[in-house]
Amino acid sequence: MVRPMPTLTPDPDRPSNLPEGERLRPTGPLSLDELREFADAVLAGMVENRDVKWDEQGEPLATLKNCGQDRECTWLLYEVDMSAIGMPTDTPLVVHSYAGEAALEWNIGPTPLAKTPRELTSQQTADALNMDVLLDGFRRFVLADSVLFPTSLTKDAGRQSGPILIDPDDCTCCECGGMLEVTDVDDATMSVECENGHAYDLEHDAFDAGFDYVLEYFSRRGSD
Known part of the structure; x- marks a missing residue:
């Protein structure tokens, strides 16, 4: 399962639950709750695609390590077990939602991974973050560290x-x-x-x- 670090306070002016398959609207940055809920669903989709490891209950082996929000950006930092495709068990997966941007930005650490349109469903986003995309981003991450x-x-x-x-x-x-x-x-x-x-x-x-x-x-x- 995705293990939370911070306690996120729901925004009463925004829906607390996204219906299955709902697409995100590209307006302001998503709230922490919205981005967290969507990112968790993406990780579940990545488990279905066998890009992320899972526990005995079939939940993604991922931990939310940090998060933040201001007027311009909301972001989440996960530590994800991607050993199923030969990547580290503590891969730093970061997702950003920027005001006025029609896409979410995904990174491995600071290394750009992909931009996914906010109109995509969580499963479509998981499909976009496929093994080839993840491995390419990880190679660039390692190269920069070298x-x-x-x-x-x-x-x-x-x-x-x-x-x-x-x-x-x-x-x-x-x-x-x-x-x-x-x-x-x-x-x-x-x-x-x-x-x-x-x-x-x-x-x-x-x-x-x-x-x-x-x-x-x-x-x-x-x-x-």
Whole structure:
């Protein structure tokens, strides 16, 4: 079953349950309840397609790790067991609903996966997020992470492989353009510092793939 982390408060101005097969209307961003309900149904569809592993009751092995909402965007972060197709048991699947957008955006960590029209049903969306799409996104996710490599100059960054340096081709200091490296990390935060002493603190999500997730996000942001 999908295991919730936060308790979501229903919006009395919106329907609390989506009828089977209902399509989502592309107006403002969906509420947390609406997006959660739809995403859970998509995960159930992905179980039917055998792209997501399931428990003894046939429910998806997925955990909601984090979520958020503001005027422009609603998002959910799931940790999903996709070992049925050779992907990790803690794959970070993220879905965004943006105001004025006619599609939901799906990511693996920060790596774009697919955009699915909000007019699709949950099963149609699950079909769009098929094995080929998932594996292609995961290959790009791993490729982006592969630019990180060990260095003896940093402190232990919490991985068995040792400390991590962010490749300067992908991420440099916004103050001086110097090379950035991870200097410390815990369950919620990560510190990076450039060779000239400029330091930055970042937040990341406390789940098994979170460290790779935030490193890839940071390296991609630095190349924008």
